[in-house]
Amino acid sequence: MIDLQIVAELQIVFADIPDALFSLETIADCEGDLEDAAMTLAIRAGQQPDITNSEWLDGLAKKCRVAICRSEFRNDMVDGNFLPLFEHFVNTKVCPQLLILPVLLYAHECGVNRFCQPLDPL
Template structure:
């Protein structure tokens, strides 16, 4: 669950990106529940997430793990500065724009270092 205060802070950070604002408003409408918001947004962009699969967002985030865990973005992710990585995701077309913030917030809430651990050298 994402704290609604954080969502308000992110709205300021992403004020110039309409898709990000739609994502943040959807997360707020879902009372901070990223899974519910991601499913709603996925349906909006024409995807068909498995409603019975409560791990759908986890699977989507794992598909984006390589992009999220790049060393040049990891410190920003840990500190909650998502804008640079958001813009990188847009350029790479990693996932639909409306789903980028739910994915990034999921990885942040999970714990960036823990989320990226499978990609870290031993």
């Protein structure tokens, strides 16, 4: 669950990006439940998730892990600054735009360093 205060703060940051705002509104409508919001947004984006909410979002986040864990974005993610990576995802089309913030928030909620650990050198 994401704190709705964080969602409100991000709505200010992403005020000029309609898809991001829609994603944040959906997260708020789901009372901060990222998995429920991601399923709703996935269907709206034309995806057909067919496994449980948490497994589907986890799988999507893992597909995006290489981008999330890039050194130029990792510190921003740790600090909760999602805009640089959001813009990178939009430009590279890593995943549907409606799903970017749920994925980034999921990775942040998991703990960015722990989420990125499988890609870290030994």
